[in-house]
Amino acid sequence: MRKRALFGIATRSILRNKLRTLLTMLGIVIGVAAVIVMVALGQGAQSMIEQQIKGLGTNMLMVMAGSTSQGGVSQGAGTFNRLTIPDAEKLAREGTTLAAVSPVIFSRGQLIGGAGNWRTSIMGVSPAYQAIRDWSTRSGSFFTEADLRAVRRVVVLGSTVADALFPDADPVGQQVQLRNVPFTVIGVMTPKGQTAGGNDQDDTVIIPYTTAQAHLAGHSRIGQIIASTFSPGDIPAAQEEIRSIMRESHKLAPGEDDDFTIRNQDDIAAAASGTTRVMSMLLAAIASISLVVGGIGIMNIMLVSVTERTREIGIRMAIGARSGDVLAQFLVESIVISVAGGLIGIVLGYAAGIGLARATGWAVAMPPEAALIAVLFSAAVGVFFGFYPARKAAALDPIQALRYE
Amino acid sequence: MPAMTATPPVIRLEAVTRVYNAGQNAVQALAGIDLVIEAGEMVAIMGASGSGKSTMMNILGCLDSPTGGRYELDGTSVTGLTRNELADLRSRKLGFVFQGFNLLSRTTALENVELPLLYDRSGRFFGKESPAPAALRRVGLAERMHHVPSELSGGQQQRVAIARALVTSPSLILADEPTGNLDTRTSVEIMALFQELNAQGITIVLVTHEHDIAEHARRIVEMRDGRIVRDTPVANRRDAARDLAAAGAAA
Ligand SMILES: Nc1ncnc2c1ncn2[C@@H]1O[C@H](COP(=O)(O)OP(=O)(O)OP(=O)(O)O)[C@@H](O)[C@H]1O
Ligand SMILES: [Mg+2]
Numbered sequence: 001m002r003k004r005a006l007f008g009i010a011t012r013s014i015l016r017n018k019l020r021t022l023l024t025m026l027g028i029v030i031g032v033a034a035v036i037v038m039v040a041l042g043q044g045a046q047s048m049i050e051q052q053i054k055g056l057g058t059n060m061l062m063v064m065a066g067s068t069s070q071g072g073v074s075q076g077a078g079t080f081n082r083l084t085i086p087d088a089e090k091l092a093r094e095g096t097t098l099a100a101v102s103p104v105i106f107s108r109g110q111l112i113g114g115a116g117n118w119r120t121s122i123m124g125v126s127p128a129y130q131a132i133r134d135w136s137t138r139s140g141s142f143f144t145e146a147d148l149r150a151v152r153r154v155v156v157l158g159s160t161v162a163d164a165l166f167p168d169a170d171p172v173g174q175q176v177q178l179r180n181v182p183f184t185v186i187g188v189m190t191p192k193g194q195t196a197g198g199n200d201q202d203d204t205v206i207i208p209y210t211t212a213q214a215h216l217a218g219h220s221r222i223g224q225i226i227a228s229t230f231s232p233g234d235i236p237a238a239q240e241e242i243r244s245i246m247r248e249s250h251k252l253a254p255g256e257d258d259d260f261t262i263r264n265q266d267d268i269a270a271a272a273s274g275t276t277r278v279m280s281m282l283l284a285a286i287a288s289i290s291l292v293v294g295g296i297g298i299m300n301i302m303l304v305s306v307t308e309r310t311r312e313i314g315i316r317m318a319i320g321a322r323s324g325d326v327l328a329q330f331l332v333e334s335i336v337i338s339v340a341g342g343l344i345g346i347v348l349g350y351a352a353g354i355g356l357a358r359a360t361g362w363a364v365a366m367p368p369e370a371a372l373i374a375v376l377f378s379a380a381v382g383v384f385f386g387f388y389p390a391r392k393a394a395a396l397d398p399i400q401a402l403r404y405e
Numbered sequence: 406m407p408a409m410t411a412t413p414p415v416i417r418l419e420a421v422t423r424v425y426n427a428g429q430n431a432v433q434a435l436a437g438i439d440l441v442i443e444a445g446e447m448v449a450i451m452g453a454s455g456s457g458k459s460t461m462m463n464i465l466g467c468l469d470s471p472t473g474g475r476y477e478l479d480g481t482s483v484t485g486l487t488r489n490e491l492a493d494l495r496s497r498k499l500g501f502v503f504q505g506f507n508l509l510s511r512t513t514a515l516e517n518v519e520l521p522l523l524y525d526r527s528g529r530f531f532g533k534e535s536p537a538p539a540a541l542r543r544v545g546l547a548e549r550m551h552h553v554p555s556e557l558s559g560g561q562q563q564r565v566a567i568a569r570a571l572v573t574s575p576s577l578i579l580a581d582e583p584t585g586n587l588d589t590r591t592s593v594e595i596m597a598l599f600q601e602l603n604a605q606g607i608t609i610v611l612v613t614h615e616h617d618i619a620e621h622a623r624r625i626v627e628m629r630d631g632r633i634v635r636d637t638p639v640a641n642r643r644d645a646a647r648d649l650a651a652a653g654a655a656a
Contacts, residue, residue, distance in 0.1 A: 320573075
């Protein structure tokens with residue numbers, strides 16, 4: 001039988017019951033639209049995270065204390081927190097692939113000044129930190145090597161802190177108290193926004209690490225050492241170099257495990273986007289349940305249709321249709337319904353995605369291949385759920401079918 | 406009976422039986438049928454209700470297979486063919502006309518007549534002009550081609566059905582009570598059409614309960630309890646066209 005004719009028969013019999021076909025399609029329409037929206041949201045979130053991680057700084061590498069073996073972090077006794085200032089200095093001195101190196105000392109504390117007080121995170125770093133994070137100042141300037149060596153009590157405010165304590169004035173030159181120690185504000189950083197995890201990167205103050213060690217007692221632990229390479233291509237070589245310098249610095253014997261971990265931006269990005277990928281896949285999976293429900297709707301209607309058209313099937317068989325022709329006719333019909341539903345669903349899904357992006361400001365990414373997959377998937381739903389009714393039609397006995405009332 | 410023709414008979418049944426529900430309550434619908442129908446014949450099958458006429462027509466039409474015996478259609482044995490092979494035989498050699506017309510509703514006359522061409526696998530209509538309009542002209546419905554069955558009278562619907570049976574130029578047209586749903590005058594019109602087609606060389610087998618209708622055939626086969634009890638040529642064959650003309654003149 002000619003394929004065009006098959007398609008014609010299918011569309012004609014579908015159009016014959018417009019309302020019924022529309023209602024049948026609705027399940028697939030909603031299913032496909034839901035999947036598209038979920039995928040779009042998931043992809044949007046993922047690409048936003050990737051962008052933010054890129055925003056962490058160019059060609060950045062992180063060294064953290066403790067080794068990671070399979071299954072997580074394992075720390076041997078006595079190896080706890082073995083990142084030191086000499087480690088950072090050795091890396092800066094000997095790392096040929098490293099453009100800049102800075103230790104990072106994390107702590108938290110109360111900042112008093114301007115309009116009141118503000119609890120925030122405190123980072124003790126070296127001046128190289130600014131270049132590594134690729135982070136400019138909004139006003140004033142970052143501290144210098146001289147400030148570091150002189151252990152000066154100078155502070156650079158994150159924009160959130162600056163806006164909270166000094167809403168109307170430029171804080172540069174003002175005196176503040178950080179953990180009851182007087183500091184002079186010398187700069188305000190430009191806003192960097194939220195991290196992938198939803199932390200405000202601008203809710204922080206930055207001081208020289210020497211000052212942190214000298215004046216903020218009890219908080220002299222180095223959380224991490226961050227470094228940048230000259231170009232992204234240097235990352236693998238830099239990783240190896242850091243490793244050998246660190247092993248030397250920590251006097252690790254050959255065969256002994258690293259007591260530190262080096263991570264690059266890709267690792268961080270993968271970890272962060274892995275979480276969102278799982279989330280968005282979960283959402284898409286839930287959405288695709290409605291596709292299955294839609295498929296069951298198609299199967300139901302096709303079974304009704306086969307029963308209603310028993311006599312027609314008998315007539316077609318009597319005038320020479322083979323079982324295969326009847327099978328193809330009903331299968332094409334359910335595929336046409338499901339693919340048409342899929343196409344409408346794509347349009348609706350994209351419209352909903354764009355609407356959602358407009359209304360909420362969420363990041364929405366519309367991958368074109370999602371549309372293709374949706375069409376193929378809905379066709380597969382048509383085949384899967386149309387096959388049983390079609391086979392039922394094809395297996396009818398022509399005489400009984402002709403006699404059917 | 407023409408003596409010793411070179412061409413094989415259109416139909417040859419030898420000791421054909423058909424048992425329904427083989428098992429406890431088995432019904433022997435056909436109890437050994439021997440029948441030969443030559444090309445160009447027009448045969449009426451008569452008999453009481455339940456005598457097995459439809460059962461035999463289904464077997465002749467390759468819609469059903471005999472339980473026992475032999476059936477040859479156009480010289481080839483039909484016994485043991487698969488469902489698909491039977492479908493191909495129906496497509497190539499047979500045309501059906503039913504009591505209830507059995508047209509597809511909401512489908513125009515022309516599309517109904519084109520339906521068998523859709524399932525043709527011989528390729529003999531491929532790339533040629535569709536024979537459907539000509540078939541409709543042959544049954545006198547050229548004007549009604551684009552009407553759907555609900556817009557046609559019973560007689561017109563049966564004509565469409567006959568055109569559909571004709572369109573593939575079959576060796577044999579089978580009609581099970583083709584006038585069963587029609588009034589007397591329309592029945593005679595349909596018989597006139599069958600006679601005309603038969604005169605053009607088409608072999609026709611029809612089932613009827615009415616003797617008047619049966620007398621339009623050349624031969625009457627009578628059945629009882631699944632057997633053929635009488636098989637006689639029609640002595641005074643009715644000419645439906647002439648009867649119609651006479652009736653028209655009398656009116
Ligand atoms: N599918 C079937 N299953 C069981 N028995 C059947 C079936 N079809 C027909 N029969 C039986 O076979 C016998 C012959 O039936 P058939 O339909 O051939 O009669 P018929 O001569 O066409 O009768 P009518 O003039 O009423 O149409 C009947 O006894 C009938 O009950
Ligand atoms: Mg009957």
